[in-house]
Amino acid sequence: MLFFTQCFGAVLDLIHLRFQHYKAKRVFSAAGQLVCVVNPTHSLKYAPTRCAAAQASTEQGILPPCHHHEAVHDPQLVPCTCPLFSCPWEGHLEVVVSHLRQTHRINILQGAEIVFLATDMHLPAPTDWIIMHSCLGHQFLLVLRKQEKYEGHPQFFATMMLIGTPTQANNFTYRLELNRNQRRLKWEATPRSVLERVDSVISDGDCLVLNTSLAQLFADNGSLAIGIAITTSKVHNSEAEM
Amino acid sequence: MLFFTQCFGAVLDLIHLRFQHYKAKRVFSAAGQLVCVVNPTHSLKYAPTRCAAAQASTEQGILPPCHHHEAVHDPQLVPCTCPLFSCPWEGHLEVVVSHLRQTHRINILQGAEIVFLATDMHLPAPTDWIIMHSCLGHQFLLVLRKQEKYEGHPQFFATMMLIGTPTQANNFTYRLELNRNQRRLKWEATPRSVLERVDSVISDGDCLVLNTSLAQLFADNGSLAIGIAITTSKVHNSEAEM
Numbered sequence: 001m002l003f004f005t006q007c008f009g010a011v012l013d014l015i016h017l018r019f020q021h022y023k024a025k026r027v028f029s030a031a032g033q034l035v036c037v038v039n040p041t042h043s044l045k046y047a048p049t050r051c052a053a054a055q056a057s058t059e060q061g062i063l064p065p066c067h068h069h070e071a072v073h074d075p076q077l078v079p080c081t082c083p084l085f086s087c088p089w090e091g092h093l094e095v096v097v098s099h100l101r102q103t104h105r106i107n108i109l110q111g112a113e114i115v116f117l118a119t120d121m122h123l124p125a126p127t128d129w130i131i132m133h134s135c136l137g138h139q140f141l142l143v144l145r146k147q148e149k150y151e152g153h154p155q156f157f158a159t160m161m162l163i164g165t166p167t168q169a170n171n172f173t174y175r176l177e178l179n180r181n182q183r184r185l186k187w188e189a190t191p192r193s194v195l196e197r198v199d200s201v202i203s204d205g206d207c208l209v210l211n212t213s214l215a216q217l218f219a220d221n222g223s224l225a226i227g228i229a230i231t232t233s234k235v236h237n238s239e240a241e242m
Numbered sequence: 243m244l245f246f247t248q249c250f251g252a253v254l255d256l257i258h259l260r261f262q263h264y265k266a267k268r269v270f271s272a273a274g275q276l277v278c279v280v281n282p283t284h285s286l287k288y289a290p291t292r293c294a295a296a297q298a299s300t301e302q303g304i305l306p307p308c309h310h311h312e313a314v315h316d317p318q319l320v321p322c323t324c325p326l327f328s329c330p331w332e333g334h335l336e337v338v339v340s341h342l343r344q345t346h347r348i349n350i351l352q353g354a355e356i357v358f359l360a361t362d363m364h365l366p367a368p369t370d371w372i373i374m375h376s377c378l379g380h381q382f383l384l385v386l387r388k389q390e391k392y393e394g395h396p397q398f399f400a401t402m403m404l405i406g407t408p409t410q411a412n413n414f415t416y417r418l419e420l421n422r423n424q425r426r427l428k429w430e431a432t433p434r435s436v437l438e439r440v441d442s443v444i445s446d447g448d449c450l451v452l453n454t455s456l457a458q459l460f461a462d463n464g465s466l467a468i469g470i471a472i473t474t475s476k477v478h479n480s481e482a483e484m
Contacts, residue, residue, distance in 0.1 A: 080415040150392040172426075182415075183448075205455030206425075213447030233424075 037117045038107075038129045096163050096194060097139050100132060108132040108139065116226045118144050121219050125154040132163075135230045139163040140174070140191060142228060143198050156215050158187070158226060159198065159207035166193040168231065176208050177227040178218040185210075185218070190233065203241075278347075279359045280371045280386075298369065312408065338405050338436065339381050342374060350374040358468045360386050363461050367396040374405075377472045381405040382416070382433060384470060385440050398457050400468060401430070401440065401449035408435040418450050419469040420460040427452075427460070432475065 090101055100106045110133060118129040129144040137237055144158045157221050160167040169191045178185045187208035201207055210218070218224060278304060331342055342348045352375060360371040371386040386400045398416050404411040411433045420427045429450035434443050443449055452460070 150395050153392050182432045184428070184430040186426070186428040190424045205453045206459060209451070209453055209456060211447045211451055214451060217448060 037119060038131050040118065040120050040123050040129055040146075045139070079146070093164065093195075097132065100141070106130055106132050106141075108134055110134050112136070112231075113227070113229045116142055116201075116228055118224045118226070119222065121156075121215060121222055133160075133228065133230070136172070136232060138172070139169070140172075140230060141194060142226075144224075144226070145198075145202060147202065147241050149203075154212055156210040156212070156224075157202045157205075157207050158210075159201050160191045160192045160228070160230070161196070161198060161201070162191045163194050166195065169193045169196045173231050173233045175227075175229045175231075177229075178210075178224070179221065179227065180218045180225075183217060185214075191230075280373050281359060282360065282362050282365050282369045282371055325334065335406065335437075339374065342383070348372055348374050350376055352376050353469045354378070354473075355469070358384055358386070358470055360466045360468070361464065362462055363388070363457060363466050365399075375402075378414070378474060380410070380414070382414075382472060383436060383440075384468075386446060386466075386468065387440075389444065391445075396454055398452040398454075398466075399444045399447075399449050400452075401443050402433045402470070402472070403436045403438070403440060403443070404433045405436050408437065411435045415473050415475050417469075417471045417473075419471075420452075420458045420466070421469065422462065422467075425459060426455075433472075434478070 038226040052208060063112060087103070089099060089103065097108070101108060111133075112135055114133060116129070116131060123146070125145045125146040125148045131142050133142055139162075141161045141163060142158070143161070146154050146156055148154045160174040160176070162172065172191050173188060174191050175186060175188045177187075185208075189206070190207070255409060260389070295417045329345070331341060331345065334430040339350070343350060353375075354377055357374065358373055365388070367388040367390045369388045373384050375384055381404075383405060384400070385403070386398060388396050388398055390396045402416040402418070404414065412435050415430060416433050417430045419429075427450075431448075434448070457466060
C-alpha cells in the first residue's frame with residue numbers, strides 16, 4: 001500500500017514538473033532561450049527530513065553517502081559548496097562538480113544564456129534553488145536563497161559562483177535579469193569563487209537582493225524567472241582599477 | 243560673534259559643496275553627463291530642527307510659510323509630495339512644481355540623462371535626497387530615501403515619480419543605474435504619479451531597494467552616484483492597459 005502511495009506521489013510530481021516546464025517554455029519560447037525549471041530545496045535546517053524525502057522519491061532509493069574527511073587547511077581543498085544538505089564533504093576543486101551531481105543530484109545546463117525558473121517562491125525560509133551552468137569552458141553554480149536576515153522578513157538572494165579559483169573567476173562577468181510587469185531589474189558582477197563560500201557572499205550582501213514584495217512583483221503564479229548570461233570580462237579590467 | 247560663526251559655517255558648506263561637485267564632474271566627465279550633487283535632508287521626524295537650521299543658513303533668512311488648507315477630496319488636489327518637511331500644503335498638480343521650488347528649495351535639472359550624486363550616505367535614517375528633473379516636457383521627482391523598514395536595519399529606496407496624473411505617467415519609462423567596483427545594478431520601471439504618494443511606493447517596495455552593505459559597495463567616499471534616464475514608452479502601452 002505504502003509502495004503504491006509513493007508511486008502515486010512520484011507521478012504527481014512528474015505531472016507538476018512537466019506543467020511548470022511547459023509554462024516556462026511558452027513564456028520564453030520567443031527569446032529562444034533554454035529554460036530550466038528549478039524546484040526548491042530546504043536549506044541546512046531541514047536537512048534530515050529533506051534527505052529522507054529525497055531518498056524515498058529517487059529512482060535508486062538511496063543517496064550515495066558523503067565522504068567524511070578531517071578538516072585540513074589545504075587552500076585547494078574546498079568544503080562542499082552546495083547548501084542543499086549539511087554536507088561535511090571536502091574535496092579538491094576538480095571533483096566538486098562530480099560531487100554536486102552525484103551526491104546532491106544538481107542538474108547541469110549548457111549554454112551562454114539560460115532562464116532559471118524557480119518554482120514555489122512562497123515556501124518558508126530557508127529555501128534554496130540551485131543549478132549548475134556549464135559555459136565558456138567552466139562550470140558555474142547559481143544559488144537563489146530565501147533567507148531571513150532580519151527575523152520575520154525573508155529576502156531573496158541570488159548569486160553566481162565559479163567552480164574555480166578567484167583568479168579564474170575574475171575573467172568572467174555574469175548577469176541576472178528579472179523582467180515582468182513593466183519592470184526590469186539587472187545585476188551584473190564578477191562571479192565569486194566557490195572557495196569564498198556562498199554563505200559569506202550572501203551575508204556580505206554582495207549579490208542580487210530582493211525583498212519579498214519586489215519578488216512578488218516579478219513572480220508569475222508563484223514562480224520567479226531569472227535570465228542568466230555569462231561573458232568573459234575585458235582582459236585589463238581588473239588591472240585598470242588597481 | 244554669532245554672525246561670524248554662521249558666516250564661517252556657510253563658507254565651509256560652500257567649500258564642501260564645491261569639492262563634491264568637482265569630484266563628481268571628474269568621475270562622470272567621460273560620459274558627458276550633467277552631474278547634480280544632492281545633499282541629504284532629514285525626513286519628517288526632524289522637521290522642526292531642519293527647518294530652523296535651513297532658515298539660519300539661507301540667503302533670505304526666512305522660508306516662505308506653507309499654505310494651510312482644509313482636506314478636501316478633489317482628486318486633482320494633491321497633498322505636498324515632498325517628504326522634506328512635514329508640510330500640510332495641498333494644491334492642484336499644476337502648482338506642485340512651484341510649491342516644491344519656492345517652499346522647499348528643491349533644485350530642478352534639465353536633460354534626458356543626468357547623474358544624481360547623493361552625499362553623506364552614512365547619515366542615520368530617516369534621510370531623503372530629492373531632486374526635480376525636467377525632461378520630455380514634464381517634471382519628475384527623484385527621491386532617494388534611507389529608512390528603517392525593519393528596526394535597526396536601514397535600507398535605501400529610490401524611485402522616480404511624475405508630477406502629473408497616472409495616465410500621463412504610463413507614457414514614460416525611467417531607469418536608475420549604479421555602476422562601480424565591477425558591479426552594475428539597473429532598475430527600469432514606469433514612473434508612478436505623485437498622486438500615488440512616495441510613502442506608498444516605498445512601503446510597497448515597488449522601487450530600487452538597496453541594503454546598506456550593497457549601497458556601500460556602490461558608494462565612493464560616502465557618496466552614491468545614480469545615473470538617471472527617462473524615455474517615452476511605446477505609444478500604445480497606456481491605451482492597451484486602459
